[in-house]
Amino acid sequence: MNRTLPADRLLSGTLAGLAGSSALNVVTYLDMAVRARPTSSTPEETVRRLADTAHVPLGPEDRAANRRAGLGPLLGYVSGVATAVGYALLVRRRLPVPVAAGLLGVGAMVGSDAPIAALRVSDPRTWSAGSWLSDLVPHLAYGLAAAVTLDRLSGD
Numbered sequence: 001m002n003r004t005l006p007a008d009r010l011l012s013g014t015l016a017g018l019a020g021s022s023a024l025n026v027v028t029y030l031d032m033a034v035r036a037r038p039t040s041s042t043p044e045e046t047v048r049r050l051a052d053t054a055h056v057p058l059g060p061e062d063r064a065a066n067r068r069a070g071l072g073p074l075l076g077y078v079s080g081v082a083t084a085v086g087y088a089l090l091v092r093r094r095l096p097v098p099v100a101a102g103l104l105g106v107g108a109m110v111g112s113d114a115p116i117a118a119l120r121v122s123d124p125r126t127w128s129a130g131s132w133l134s135d136l137v138p139h140l141a142y143g144l145a146a147a148v149t150l151d152r153l154s155g156d
Contacts (some may be wrong), residue, residue, distance in 0.1 A: 006089065012153040015090030020104065020146030021080030024072075029139040034131055042121055045073025048051065049119040050075075076112065083108045084146045094154055097147045098129065105143025 032039065047068045051058050057066035087104055095103070113135065116122045127135070 008014040009088040010085060012150055013085030015153065016088065016104075016146040016149040017081030017084030018077070019143035019149040020084055020108065020144075023145035024076070024080065024108070024138040024142040037098060037109070042116055043075060044068040045121045046119060049121055053119070078140060079115075080108055080146075081152045083149070085111055086107050087146075088150060093150070097144075097151050100147035100150065101143040103132045103138070103143070105136075105140040106114045108142045108146075109139040112139075122140045 031037065044065075047058075050056075051068075058067045086102060087100075087107060089105075091100075113124050115126055124135075126133075
């Protein structure tokens with residue numbers, strides 16, 4: 001990756017972030033299907049808190065609920081793309097895929113958990129081991145997919 005132009009790293013990071021976010025969603029939906037667990041309200045509540053904090057009206061409640069339902073998952077993609085773009089721009093040498101996957105997975109996890117803690121949507125300090133595992137596994141899938149994508153796009 002060190003010989004590529006910033007625009008190339010930006011594109012590679014974007015594609016890797018999209019691949020990673022898709023992998024995260026697949027693992028999350030599989031978990032929901034296998035354990036018959038409901039969808040999380042965290043993304044929608046995060047949008048609600050962000051909109052309230054920024055004083056951005058989302059419209060009447062019936063329309064606001066639909067906007068939150070759409071914007072919540074989009075925030076996840078924005079976070080996933082931003083994580084991989086940041087990695088692609090900052091990490092100038094090619095790391096082994098397992099190392100890159102760990103860095104990207106942890107980075108994505110921080111990128112999603114820090115805002116929900118800051119907005120007081122949830123407090124990760126109070127999560128059970130099972131809750132942490134449910135958060136960690138999809139983020140590791142994100143990291144692996146993003147790292148493999150970046151590795152393949154580097155073309156070396």
